[in-house]
Amino acid sequence: MKALFIGGTGIISSAITRQLSETDGCELYLLNRGNRNESLPANVKVLQADINDESQVAKLIEDLSFDVVADFIAFRPEQLERDYRLFHGKTKQFIFISSASAYQKPLSDYRVTESTPLANPYWEYSRNKIACEEYLIKQYREQGFPITIVRPSHTYDERSIPLGVHGSKGSWQVARRMLANKPVIIHGDGTSLWTMTHNRDFAKGFIGLMGNIHAIGEAVQITSDETVTWNQIYAAIADALGVKLQAVHVSSEFLAACSKEDYTGGLIGDKANSVVFDNAKLKRLVPDFVASTRFDQGVKQTVAHVLAHPECQTEDPEFDIWCDKVIDALQGAIASVKGR
Structure with missing residues (x-):
């Protein structure tokens, strides 16, 4: 499998990058500005560029095509429009990282599935993620763009203590x-x-969706069951x-x-x-998925x-x-x- 990650060194994506680097048969590229690449595994290939410089990125990937492209740093619809221009016809699967915060607030049912309505009047970040999803679904329906939408909730790693109330400089x-x-x-x-979901567990579910024909056109949440x-x-x-x-x-x-x-x-x-996530869909698509970090x-x-x-x-x-x-x-x- 040949994959390209836009980003690849953040809280969610870093564990996926590490796990894929240890997987036989995976050729992994990261496209980023190179700010946090010093600890990347040696077999990960870096395309150093700013994804917002569309012409530069188009030249870098001119002779490349991928089985999977995943954008971990897109937050607004215009960024997905750029991704569509860059990768339409160049990938068999495009994965967008949305957010479980996009689910209906207040919730009509605290048990959350992928069918829970998307509506968040309180947070612009979430409304932008909803708009991104709507754009991609339109491209899937009308142009056959092979999308998969992933909705993480509160995911953490070793670099920052996850909390509810903290300042702008972290926890x-x-x-x-x-x-x-x-x-x-x-x-x-x-x-x-x-x-709370550890990024190691999130990575297991995410990797199981990569190259998964049953995930095309689907939205899937990945969280712990705890x-x-x-x-x-x-x-x-x-x-x-x-x-x-x-x-x-x-x-x-x-x-x-x-x-x-x-x-x-x-x-x-x-x-x-209060939210309780039902991960039945993920487990149907990735039968061996289990979040094992309490x-x-x-x-x-x-x-x-x-x-x-x-x-x-x-x-x-x-x-x-x-x-x-x-x-x-x-x-x-x-x-x-x-x-x-």
């Missing part, structure tokens, strides 16, 4: 607060249901850090109203909703890696101050209502 500051025995914010009451609450998620992270969790629960609406971050989209349009085990590996690699520890003092302000405001409101 390290929350871990730092835990290590300092400071309170951390959990959205809502922490009992909503969520799914369901956890946000309280359990934060408790597992605290345990991995070797500290006691000091949690403060704050409503998602309040967080969205008083933050510069996009918590309206990220929380109300995504993480504040969250408390996977996050221990992530925490160990982050603690051992200072480059993963980006401090965010502005977010730290904001957390203190939110917690102080909440405690002050409680005191005021009680008449103290």
Whole structure:
């Protein structure tokens, strides 16, 4: 199999790249700007270019054709229009990475399948993903473009601790607060249901869809079957850090109203909703798929890696101050209502 990944070094794609590099009979190309290629396996071929420079990319792939092309970094319809111009007639399968956040919010049923309606009025990111899917489906129906749409949910790797509420510089500051025995914010009451998927497990499902004739024209979600609450998620992270969790629960609406971050989209349009994913379709298409990394085990590996690699520890003092302000405001409101 000859495959081209646009991107290939991100949270979702890096594990796929590693696993494919160890697979006999797979010739893998990555098309990216070369910013994070230093740790790529030696047998991965790099086409160094900016995918947005369409003429340059067209010259690079002029004499190439592929069994699979996968775009991991497309977020808007015009980017898929570019991909169609570049790869129509050059690939037997085009895989687009959409998002489970595109599913209906609020959900009419917390059990999510590929048939769950796509509608998210809270998050532009999700609406753009929906528009991308609609464009590709049109090309499949009218032009025979061989698409497969993949919908990941919250997928994590060893480089960043997965959380619900963090600042624009990542999640390290929350871990730092835990290590300092400071309170951390959990959205809502922490009992909503969520799914965390390790990128190693995601890669198993994704590779099973590559070159799979039954996946053409289909949308498929890839997640773990494990369901956890946000309280359990934060408790597992605290345990991995070797500290006691000091949690403060704050409503998602309040967080969205008083933050510069996009918590309206990220929380109300995504993480504040209870979701349980039904992966029956994936398992029908990829019969040997099983997500084998339990969250408390996977996050221990992530925490160990982050603690051992200072480059993963980006401090965010502005977010730290904001957390203190939110917690102080909440405690002050409680005191005021009680008449103290």
